[in-house]
Amino acid sequence: MKTRTIYLKKIFSVRNAGYLLVAAPGSMSLQKLMDILIADTPLKMLVLPLIVAAVSLSLYFVVFWMDFLSGIKASRHEAVDKTNYFSSSKGWSSMWKIATVSVLVTWSSFFSMLAALGKMQFLASFFMLSAGTIAIMATLLDVYSIGENQKRLTGKKSRIFEWFESLMNVIHHGVLGRLERFLKKE
Secondary structure, eight states: OHHHHHHHHHHTSGGGHHHHHHHHHHHHHHHHHHHHHHTTSOHHHHHHHHHHHHHHHHHHHHHHHHHHHHHHHHHHHHOSSTTSOOOHHHHHHHHHHHHHHHHHHHHHHHHHHHHHHTTOHHHHHHHHHHHHHHHHHHHHHHHHHHHHHHHHHHSSOOHHHHHHHHHHHIIIIIIIHHHHHHHHHO
8 A cells, every 4th residue: 555655646746747748648649549540440349359358368267276276286195295295387387378378368359459440350350269269278278187187186087077088089089180181181
């Protein structure tokens, strides 16, 4: 609380009034520019990418934390030394993973809105689809990881995780295998 108060006092102090003289016209210009850009753009094309990003990232964050916690629990179960079971590299890997997914989804949504402003419907749809696809793919990978963590803890996976793994194997070997064989023929 104290830091925010100090920062606000610093921003609005008389000594920093010069910044206000630069920022206010810049802010008014940005507002006018956005008004011009958005004038003929349907609101839906600007809001929908935000909704797709918010919903898909929310789902991803929930599954990510479930995976993270189940991974910690499985590591503790497997560790000989119960006080030193958390690997720093694995923790950082998880943080990089969540950061990467968040950045990719956010930027895809941003580019979708930019394309909508430029009246490029195909690109707007492509980037919006990309945002949701990236988050859902990352979520599915974390669901798979939760099953692996459960197997490390109990020696077997629940039926739902076994079913999910068999579905992914059928898709990978069946559909993608056929596509790969088809492409090699030509």
